[in-house]
Structure formats: C-alpha cells, structure tokens
Amino acid sequence: MRKVSALLLGSERRAISGLAGLYASRMLGLFMVLPVLALYADTLEGSTPLLVGVALGIYGLTQATLQIPFGLLSDRIGRKRVIALGLVIFALGSMVAALSDTMVGIIAGRALQGGGAVAAAIMALLADQTREEVRTAAMAIIGLSIGVSFAIAMVLGPWLAAWAGLAGVFWFTALLTLVGLLVLWRWVPAAPRRRRHRDVSMDRQQFKSVIMRPDLWRLDVSIFSLHLVLMAIFVAVPFRLLGAGVPIEYHGLAYLGIMALSFVAMVPLIVVAEKKQQMRLMCLLAIGAIVISLAGLGLPFFAGDWLFVWLFVFFTGFNLLEATLPSMLSKLAPAGAKGTAMGVYSTSQFLGAFLGGTLGGLLAHFGGLNAVFIGCAGLALCWWVAMWWMPSPPPLSSEIVALDDTHADTLDLLMEHLADVVGVEDVMLVPEERLVYLKVNRQQLDRATLTRLMSPPQS
Incomplete structure (x- = not known):
C-alpha cells in the first residue's frame, strides 16, 4: 500500500475550497427563491398557485435530465470546460428570470438554471484533483457546503427580495455565478488527468444492479420524498408566516432562528445515529417528525406560535435526513459502485423537487394552503411505512x-x-x-x- 501523507496538498486545498464554493453558490441561487417566490408571484402576469409550484420545482426536471450527460461530456472534453458551460447556462437562466415580468418567463429561467447541471462534473474534477486517501474528507466538505448554503439561502432570499424585489434575487444569483467563473478560471487548478472514478462517477454497467437493490431503492425513495415535501410546502409556508404577523422583510430572521435551533437539535441525533449505530431509528424518527409537523401545519386549530414549533420540528427532521441519508448510502453501496448509487440518488432528489413543486401548486390551487400540508403529511406517512421495513445498515x-x-x-x-x-x-x-x-x-x-x-x- 502506498504510504503518502493524508495532509492536504496546496493544490488539493485550492481545488476543494474552490469547487465547494462553486457547488454551494449554485445551490444558494436555486434555494434563495424558495421562501419568496410565492409571496411575490402576484406581481407576475399569469400567476396561479399551480404555476408557482412549477416554477419552484422545474429546475429539478432539467437537472435530473442533464446531470448524467454533462458528467459523460466532461470525460470527453474536460471538466473545466463543462463546468464553465454549465455556469454560463445557469447565469443566463438567472438573467432570463430577472428580466421576466410573467410567470412563464420565471419558469423558463428556472428551467434554464437547472440546465446548468454540473454537479457530476464538479465531483469528477474534485476526484481528479485529490488523492484516494483524502477524497472522502473532500466529499464531506462538499456535502457540508450544501447544507450551509441551504440555511443561508433561507435567510438571504427574503432579505434580498425585500430590498431589491424578486428580480434582485435573480440578479444576485447571476452575479454570484459570474464570480464563480472567475474562481474556476483563476483559483481551481487544472486537473492533471481525467479518469473515471467509481466512487463519484456513474458506471452504466452497474446501473441495473444498483437500482434493483431494495436497500438502495429505499434511500432513493427517501431523498425523492424529502425534496418533494420540501418544495411542495414552500407554496404555502411564506403565507403562513404572513398570517402569523411576520412582515416580509423579517421572514429571513424567522428562518434564521428556526434553522439555527434545528441545527442545534440535529447534532446529538447525528451522534447517536453514527456512534451508536442507530441509523434506522434516527431515520424513522426524522420522517415521523416530518409527518407530525406537516399535519400540525395543516390543521386549523394549531395556529399562532404553533407555526414556529412545527417549522422547527420539520427542519430538524429535514436536516437530520439530509445528513444521514448520504451516510447510509455510503455504507450500503457495493464496493466500486458508490458513484453509480449516488448518481441514481441525486436524480431521485431532483425529480422529487420537480414533482413536489408541481404537486404543491396543484394542492394549493384546488384545495387551499391547508391541503398542501395535509396532502404532504399523507405522502410522508406512506414514506415512513415503506422505511419501516428497512434493515439497519451495517457499520461499513x-x-x-x-x-x-x-x-x-x-x-x-x-x-x-x-x-x-x-x-x-x-x-x-x-x-x-x-x-x-x-x-x-x-x-x-x-x-x-x-x-x-x-x-x-x-x-
């Protein structure tokens, strides 16, 4: 076995910091719209609750469709070229949305944002730039950056929208993406080689065996369901905050408090899951918390301050699953098939986001805000039942x-x-x-x- 230092090299530090920043900034741009789009939709021509939901989730459809082709293209023409192309597409989508005064234009811009599907290419470049013995830690940093970007987006989105309107959110996203191009060009080192990495890349020969495994299939269902309910409820949550007396300009502070408390509550649960090997129990507990919180949000006799309690419970369960599901997948994926398993997992996540936005819009359109929460609670309950039969993952x-x-x-x-x-x-x-x-x-x-x-x- 080759004996090399596990300490990061200078080029590895630059690659990890730069690529984690690129990944996080893309997710920040996609998520900043969540807490504000429904509130500002009445300023857009042709707006309906259904189209608001489609606009929230449409990026997931184009992302799921194009992420694997973009990854394969990066094997042929180079990682940096494909990432740069994806960032340009993402910036163009942000500009299209910023210049639109119709809901159809917003949907087109969001779809174009999702078309910049460079997640697989970023992970492949990270693998090219890191040695095997430090790659797991590098991937963990990417995962942490995604969680942090979501929390920041929930706070920053409402503040930007209150200051510069919905268009300002999209212009900020476009500017951030252009800065990302500069980081890619000047900070991220050129890859010394291009190779297929089975721990991060899709292998089509392994696809069938991975997708047919019940244990991995349950994790795909879980990330699909998690992002489905997340996208669906943001058709309604901003209006619940307004109804609780929180002005639009203070929504960011409300999310900041809720997210901070949920992170604090999540940490000991992750410790129990990892150290005590209670992954299955914590997973069921998190899904159960989501079911209960969604039901509470949808029942009319839980009003006032209960809103903040239920949102805290929801985001504690959400953040716990965001942290534990990838860990479970890593434990369960066969040797050399982690990249393929993660590709199917990510595609399931993006499809869940698309269908969740559409479903939330349909429920709001035909049944009102309460129907969004009750409908999602019913789906989450079915998800909980499906996961009940999952065995505990081995400590691998x-x-x-x-x-x-x-x-x-x-x-x-x-x-x-x-x-x-x-x-x-x-x-x-x-x-x-x-x-x-x-x-x-x-x-x-x-x-x-x-x-x-x-x-x-x-x-």
Missing part, C-alpha cells in the same frame, strides 16, 4: 487502495486474499484504474494483513 466504510506494479501478474490471487482479510466485506478490483475498491468494517479490520498484502514484496 469505503476504502480505495492503489495497486503497485508488482501486483500486475497476481491480481486474481490478490483479490482472493483480500476477500479473506478479517473486516473486508466486499472487494472490487479494477486493473485499468490501478485501484482496489473495498467495503470494510473498520472496527474489525485486520489492518496489518491488508497493508502486508498491498505492499510490494521485499527484494
């Missing part, structure tokens, strides 16, 4: 080990020996990548034997 981790030249003639024998190592649960050896993908139980792993097997023989 992914590891990637580089092959040495001395292993070239003994690959079959090496794979057999690796499979026999205590704590190694799954092995995938890929000669063309010169890598071995492992699923290991680190509490039981015989690290000494693994190191001896992967070390070149002494001459």
Whole structure:
C-alpha cells in the first residue's frame, strides 16, 4: 500500500475550497427563491398557485435530465470546460428570470438554471484533483457546503427580495455565478488527468444492479420524498408566516432562528445515529417528525406560535435526513459502485423537487394552503411505512487502495486474499484504474494483513 501523507496538498486545498464554493453558490441561487417566490408571484402576469409550484420545482426536471450527460461530456472534453458551460447556462437562466415580468418567463429561467447541471462534473474534477486517501474528507466538505448554503439561502432570499424585489434575487444569483467563473478560471487548478472514478462517477454497467437493490431503492425513495415535501410546502409556508404577523422583510430572521435551533437539535441525533449505530431509528424518527409537523401545519386549530414549533420540528427532521441519508448510502453501496448509487440518488432528489413543486401548486390551487400540508403529511406517512421495513445498515466504510506494479501478474490471487482479510466485506478490483475498491468494517479490520498484502514484496 502506498504510504503518502493524508495532509492536504496546496493544490488539493485550492481545488476543494474552490469547487465547494462553486457547488454551494449554485445551490444558494436555486434555494434563495424558495421562501419568496410565492409571496411575490402576484406581481407576475399569469400567476396561479399551480404555476408557482412549477416554477419552484422545474429546475429539478432539467437537472435530473442533464446531470448524467454533462458528467459523460466532461470525460470527453474536460471538466473545466463543462463546468464553465454549465455556469454560463445557469447565469443566463438567472438573467432570463430577472428580466421576466410573467410567470412563464420565471419558469423558463428556472428551467434554464437547472440546465446548468454540473454537479457530476464538479465531483469528477474534485476526484481528479485529490488523492484516494483524502477524497472522502473532500466529499464531506462538499456535502457540508450544501447544507450551509441551504440555511443561508433561507435567510438571504427574503432579505434580498425585500430590498431589491424578486428580480434582485435573480440578479444576485447571476452575479454570484459570474464570480464563480472567475474562481474556476483563476483559483481551481487544472486537473492533471481525467479518469473515471467509481466512487463519484456513474458506471452504466452497474446501473441495473444498483437500482434493483431494495436497500438502495429505499434511500432513493427517501431523498425523492424529502425534496418533494420540501418544495411542495414552500407554496404555502411564506403565507403562513404572513398570517402569523411576520412582515416580509423579517421572514429571513424567522428562518434564521428556526434553522439555527434545528441545527442545534440535529447534532446529538447525528451522534447517536453514527456512534451508536442507530441509523434506522434516527431515520424513522426524522420522517415521523416530518409527518407530525406537516399535519400540525395543516390543521386549523394549531395556529399562532404553533407555526414556529412545527417549522422547527420539520427542519430538524429535514436536516437530520439530509445528513444521514448520504451516510447510509455510503455504507450500503457495493464496493466500486458508490458513484453509480449516488448518481441514481441525486436524480431521485431532483425529480422529487420537480414533482413536489408541481404537486404543491396543484394542492394549493384546488384545495387551499391547508391541503398542501395535509396532502404532504399523507405522502410522508406512506414514506415512513415503506422505511419501516428497512434493515439497519451495517457499520461499513469505503476504502480505495492503489495497486503497485508488482501486483500486475497476481491480481486474481490478490483479490482472493483480500476477500479473506478479517473486516473486508466486499472487494472490487479494477486493473485499468490501478485501484482496489473495498467495503470494510473498520472496527474489525485486520489492518496489518491488508497493508502486508498491498505492499510490494521485499527484494
């Protein structure tokens, strides 16, 4: 096994910080509209609750459709070129929405924003720029940046809209994206190589086996359902805050308090899930919290200050699932198939966002605001039942080990020996990548034997 320092190199620090910033700024631009679009829709020609919902979620449809093709294109013409193209498309979509005074124009702009589907290309470039032993930490930083960007968007969106209107939100997004192009050009280093990384990239040969696994399928259903209800309720939540006496210009402060408290409440639950191996229990608890909070938001006798209680409960469950579902997927995905599993998972998330916005608009149009919450509570209850039968994920981790030249003639024998190592649960050896993908139980792993097997023989 190659012995290299796990400390980040200077180029890795630049790549991680720059790409995490790009990823987070895109998500910030997409999410800032959530808490404000419904409130400002009456200034747009042709606005209806249904079209508001479509505008909220339409980015998910184009994102789900194009993210895999963009990722494959980056293998052919280069990561930076594809990311730059996606950022330009995203900026154009923001400008189209900023210049629109009709709901159809807003929908077109949001769809174009989703067309800048560069998430897979960003992750692939990050993999190109980082060594195997630090890549997991790099991916975790990206995940953390997404959570932080969502929280900031919930606060910043209402403040910008109160100051500069809905168009100001989209202009700010466009400006942020142009800054992102500068970061990509001047700060993120050029990738020294382009390779397929099975821990981040989609492998079409593994697609069928991944999508047919019930344990992974349940996680895809979970992220689909989570973003469905999130997008659906934001057709109605801003009006609930108005009804509770919170002026538009103070909605950001309301979300700030709710999100801050929910993050504080989430942390000990994540510790229990990870350290005590109670992933399944925490997942069911989070979905149950979402069911109860949505039902509370939809029942008319829970009014006034109850609104803030239910939003706190909802976002605690939401943030807990956003943190634990990817961890569960990492544990359950077969060796060498994490990238494929994550691709299906992300596509499910974006489709959930699209259908959630549309469903929320339909429910609001035909049944009013209460129907949005009650309908979503019913769907979340079905989701909870589906997850009840999920077994607890095993405490497994992914590891990637580089092959040495001395292993070239003994690959079959090496794979057999690796499979026999205590704590190694799954092995995938890929000669063309010169890598071995492992699923290991680190509490039981015989690290000494693994190191001896992967070390070149002494001459």
